[in-house]
Amino acid sequence: MHGAAIPSSDGDRRAVPLRTPRLRLAPVSAPDLEELFALHADPRAFAEDLTEPLTERAQMRWVLRQWLESWRRHGTGYLTVRARDEATAGLPPGLLGVVGLTPLELEGRPALSAYWRLAPEVRGHGIATEAMRAVLADPRLGASDREVVAVTAVGNGASRALATRLGFTPAPPQREVPGGRSGDVMLIRQR
Template identity: 35%
Template sequence: MTELRTDRLVLRRWRDTDLAPWAAMNADPEVREHLGEVMTREQSDASVALFLEEFDRRGYGWWAVEVLSTGEFAGFAGLDEVDDEMPFSGVEIGWRLARPAWGHGYATEAARAVLAHGFDVLGLPEILAITTATNVRSQAVMRRIGMTRDPDGDFDDPSAPAGPLRPNVLFRITPATRS
């Protein structure tokens, strides 16, 4: 599994010691505000097992994000194939951080490293980003990393219940539009 490093972060393979802080993140209603219901410990642990399996199979996926100066688990960032039920296909970038990691620029820093890996190493022709229409923080990160909103691509997420999680926005970036 490829490890990515930035000035302040390391994006690395998941460890057993990540399971408890990952579960705490997924049980935090503020962290899950734009994602849906909080997750149980079992669901959270199962997600990491799936992340590892997919990464090993595809060569990319969700890295654990660690703060270099402290060794603290901060969340995750990476690439994933767009779900089959979506009205488009491709590879999407994403991130999720624990609340103590918010406001430090870690999401932007990790996302830039992931974009570079996606374009420069994997040779992807385009990377997408998806979030709820109300998730202005993630949309701000998408803009900071050079992504452009595709208003023709906005959609209602078929996997989300009716309500504020259903309307989603789509952002795109290609190697040619990357800054």
């Protein structure tokens, strides 16, 4: 079963989790704050990234507000990744990671920015690939009708390999990398 958070006329959202053979993905929510902070404060989760881990819970609280606003305004955003059920072999309980798509204006056109961050203990088990394939395949999240980009550090081999598995290729060199940070590269998903 696939699903997504669909905004309602009153600004609320009705979250229907995405399900894969091993995973359950649900739009981020306020009760996820502590687990999200633990993930985003873990230096191991940023080992090949140019981004620094968070150091204060207030930082994650601010980020989470932005993520919730994306769901409210655009009907797409970041999702928590958890084992589908207790019987899922080899996956720990709790938050396994965060994946998703957020709106971005790129060269004057609407696009989506892909995001993934996994708990270090579940890397190398296909979790991000499985989760992002579900996100990219669900038409309600917008990947079928907009350009999807991923921005990662040039030296982040794991993230670049994942992007390749998901159908992303390096952007032409004349395209500006969102965020303007030196050391980053933009990849574009081929539809």
